[in-house]
Amino acid sequence: MRRTKEEAEQTKESIFQAGIDLLAKKGIHETSMSDIARAAGVSRGAIYWHFENKEALLREIRGRLQSFYQDLVDAVRNDSASLAESISKAVRRLFEKYRNDPAFRRLQDLNIKISVLYAGNDSMADDIIKTEEQDIRIFCEAVDGSPITDSCSPLQLFMIMESLVGGLLIRQYVRQETLSNEDIDAAVAFMVRGFSGIGEISEN
Template structure:
């Protein structure tokens, strides 16, 4: 009997979630597609129908995370509040989600591993760069008219923000220590204050 589209989507999601669990627990290189199929309770044929290989599953993981980050950039771009207020709210939301949402944290941590392990893989690296370029474009549109861009380009601003936020996420992953409310307040204040300060410097 042919499966409905909804059933196929449910099977794919079951495989995806089982894959995240195993990859996080056993490691990327140590986890096989057969392991994931058994954990998801599907046949090898079913798993390869949805993901042609492990790299395709890793691309899906990275892609879903990028969709989330794109939604954050969209929120900043469409917010009626000032840019600094919007960034304050959005960056705080990200850090709190990482701390409180275990499923998101696994996804983020796996994405960090994928970026490191596949840095020399031209195909995977190109995909990562391609999705980042879309984020850069949207971010640049959001900040293009900001006073901040008088002293640095939108691209330079994106790199600074990405380094600060990404660095804190990587630090939590490596040390397995989550930021406290006080840590988040300090980090967000520093990032937003620095963002505002660039604009003030440009006016002097």
Template sequence: MRRTREEAEQTKESIFQAGIELLATKGIHETSMSDIARAAGVSRGAIYWHFENKEALLREIRGRLQSFYKSLVDAAHIDSAPLAESISRAVRKLFKKYRNDAAFRRLQDLNIKISVLYAGKDSFADDIIKTEEADIQLFCEAVEGSPATNSCSPLQMFMIMESLVGGLLIRQYIRQELLSDEDIDAAVAFMVKGFSGIEEKTKTIHQEQ
């Protein structure tokens, strides 16, 4: 009997979740595709039908985390609020999701491990960059024309935010200490102050001219 698309998706999700569990607890290098197949209760043929190798599974993990980039793009399109405030809401939401959603946190922690382990592998690095480029481009287009972009480019704005957010995620992973509401508020306030300062400085320069 042929499986329905829904059954196939359920099988893929079972493999994915089993993979996350093993990769997180046993380790990336120490986990084989056979281990994941056994944990998911599927045959080797089934696992390779959905993921041709472990690297494909790791790419799937990274792909599911692209929601952060999309949230920044969505935030940048909110015209009713200043750019800094719109983006800060997206960043605040990410940090709270990391703290309160154990499954999401495990996915993010695995992403950090993947980034470290495969940093020197050109094919994997290229794939990572390609999956991010489209959303980064959309973000840059969305913030183009904001007063802040007169002092730094949209791409520079993105890099600053990405560095702040990524650094705090890595810090939580290494220390195994989750940010409190006060910590999150402080991080967001710091970012808002920075972007607001850029915008105010730009307005002042324009007024003087």
């Protein structure tokens, strides 16, 4: 029984990897479940056993990214350094992973496509909104009580962070290039100065 479960997980992973490879190469709308089944070497029945439709596969992509971002927020929450320093370390870790981990970069790029292509799809749009609401709640809990939030609410801080980080991720995806060490240093330094400035305002 245990062997069967392990084999099922291996099959699911093979389908997932074949799926994201095709989605990245052919495009989300242009890739069918049949295409993915052929690429993974499984039957149509097998692929629908693990993913009921293409949207389920797309949700799996977002779920795996969500786990990484959850780890980043946990790191900020558990760091004894200042909030500005903790967030800066998390941002650096994100951009370095995007640059150095091709598998993660592919998932992140696909997530950008999903967010754009499914903005008008009720089912996926609701899922995207729910995921963002969860991100906001977790982030706000992590930063609540920091001196910075005296003059900038946790939600406002989240929106600022999302705009800065998201904008840089989108730029890298569109230009098909990653940030250099110097670029990452500059982005982190800018955020540190920004957060320090907000902190100074809240103390006055």
